[in-house]
Amino acid sequence: MAVELDALDVDLLAALREHTRVGVLELSRTLRVARGTVQARLDRLEREGVITGYGPRIDLAAAGQGVQAFVSLEIAQGALDDVSAELAAQPAVLEAYATTGSSDVLCRLAASSHDDLQQALLALNRSPSVARTTSVVVLSVVVPPRTMPLLQSAPRQAPRRSPTYSARSGAEQGDERLG
Numbered sequence: 001m002a003v004e005l006d007a008l009d010v011d012l013l014a015a016l017r018e019h020t021r022v023g024v025l026e027l028s029r030t031l032r033v034a035r036g037t038v039q040a041r042l043d044r045l046e047r048e049g050v051i052t053g054y055g056p057r058i059d060l061a062a063a064g065q066g067v068q069a070f071v072s073l074e075i076a077q078g079a080l081d082d083v084s085a086e087l088a089a090q091p092a093v094l095e096a097y098a099t100t101g102s103s104d105v106l107c108r109l110a111a112s113s114h115d116d117l118q119q120a121l122l123a124l125n126r127s128p129s130v131a132r133t134t135s136v137v138v139l140s141v142v143v144p145p146r147t148m149p150l151l152q153s154a155p156r157q158a159p160r161r162s163p164t165y166s167a168r169s170g171a172e173q174g175d176e177r178l179g
Contacts, residue, residue, distance in 0.1 A: 003044075003045070003048040003049075003050050005050070005104055005154075005156070006150065007156035008031065008033065008041065008149075009041060009045065009050075010030055010039075010151050010152055010156065010179060012031060012038065012041055012045070013045070013050075013051075013147075013151060014148050014151075014152065015027055015031060016051075016054075017147075018150055019059070020054060020055070020057070024038050024039050024042070028153055034131070040054070044063045050058055050147040053065075056143050064112050065110040066110075066112070067107070067110065067111045067112065067113060067114055067116070067117050067138075068108065068109065068110045068111075068137070068138040069109050069111075069117055069121075069135045069136060069137045069138060070095075070106060070107070070108055070109075070135070070136045070138070071106070071107045071108075071109055071121065071124065071133055071135045071136075072099075072102070072103035072105070072106055072107075072133065072134045072135075073103060073106075073107065073124065073130050073132070073133055074102075074103050074104055074130070074131045074132040074133075075104045075105060075129050075131060075132075076128075076129050078132060078135050080098060080104070080105075082097070082127075082131045083104075083105060083127065083130065085114055086127050087105070087122075087131065089105060090120060090123060090124070091111075092109045092110060092111050092116070092117070092120035093108075093120075094107075094108045094109065094110055095107065095108050096108075096154065098129065103134065107124075107145050109121075115132065117137070118121035121133065121135055141156075155174055
């Protein structure tokens, strides 16, 4: 079952995407909501599987793996589980999807050179479950992988901010009472 995201959820996801190392307190200040609200939202988004992990975004070219290709696989009938295991065992396979249409699986591969890419493609072709492969080499990235434009495009009904948020910390408020 899909999770219904409100405007605050989407803003929280955007802030995390923009600043992956930010803490809960800084998120609460940035989003102008209580720290407990941010933590509760994060916990819910993790529990519901919307947030699947935290980590750095890696530039494959900068990491020495600048050659990429999309590969369509036509596989033997009923061999999806076998092919899935074989693809998962290939380090060059970044992602793979079962598809409709003329091919059965679409993969994205990366390699350090065209020779390494060719070796990865030959390994795929050696699989008894793979009947045919068709590959397309990536020349450049036109639109990088992204999710936020899609999430931000949908209208949201929930209020964006907590009415009880205070921009000043408790210590600052306490100092005023003492003075």
